[in-house]
Amino acid sequence: MDPVSSQLLEMLYVIWGRISYLAGVPVQQFGEWAWRHTSYYLLSPEISLLVGLGIICLIEIFSKRDNFLVVCWVAIISLLGNLMMTIHMMYYTSRYFGYGLGTWWGGLETIDPYALMFKQLMDWGDIMIILALIGYKTLKKYRVEFIIIMLAGTIAYELMVGSSDLL
Missing domain, CATH: 1.20.120 (Four Helix Bundle (Hemerythrin (Met), subunit A))
Known part of the structure; x- marks a missing residue:
């Protein structure tokens, strides 16, 4: 694998990780809110x-x-x-x-x-x-x-x- 494609793959992996984290935060916050109230x-x-x-x-x-x-x-x-x-x-x-x-x-x-x-x-x-x-x-x-x-x-x-x- 050439260095450009590995860097692109690594960048896509980082972007996907950030998107999945940002999508999961409201669900976790809603669960915490449900526990408190x-x-x-x-x-x-x-x-x-x-x-x-x-x-x-x-x-x-x-x-x-x-x-x-x-x-x-x-x-x-x-x-x-x-x-x-x-x-x-x-x-x-x-x-x-x-x-x-x-x-x-x-x-x-x-x-x-x-x-x-x-x-x-x-x-x-x-x-x-x-x-x-x-x-x-x-x-x-x-x-x-x-x-x-x-x-x-x-x-x-x-x-x-x-x-x-x-x-």
Whole structure:
């Protein structure tokens, strides 16, 4: 191997190492944050979905044209983010805390395998419904409002599935 190609290979190796380090730092910092603020971490999937819902509401309020496709893809991205947070929570709780985390926020939220499974099931169901709605041309009016109501209902159902006391 000539010296130029070995230097190029070494430079690419160093660049790849720096990129992988920079990509791993936010994940490590999020894990440390989750360890310090466990009660907020348990509500992070719902908070991320609420942020997506807020973005959709802002798009609907300040846009002057029909933006159903944009809203659908923002909703799908926020639901996938919610799903990834739930999967991370499943991994994190089973690895560090055991399978039952217990009750937080005075009985508001309990994380157990049952709640995590139903949260993921609701996310997948909403993603499939939104993908089916993209091609549905019969519904002309109130399409974005339906997405908003569906995401708000998903947040409510996810809080209800994880609640300790329903009555």
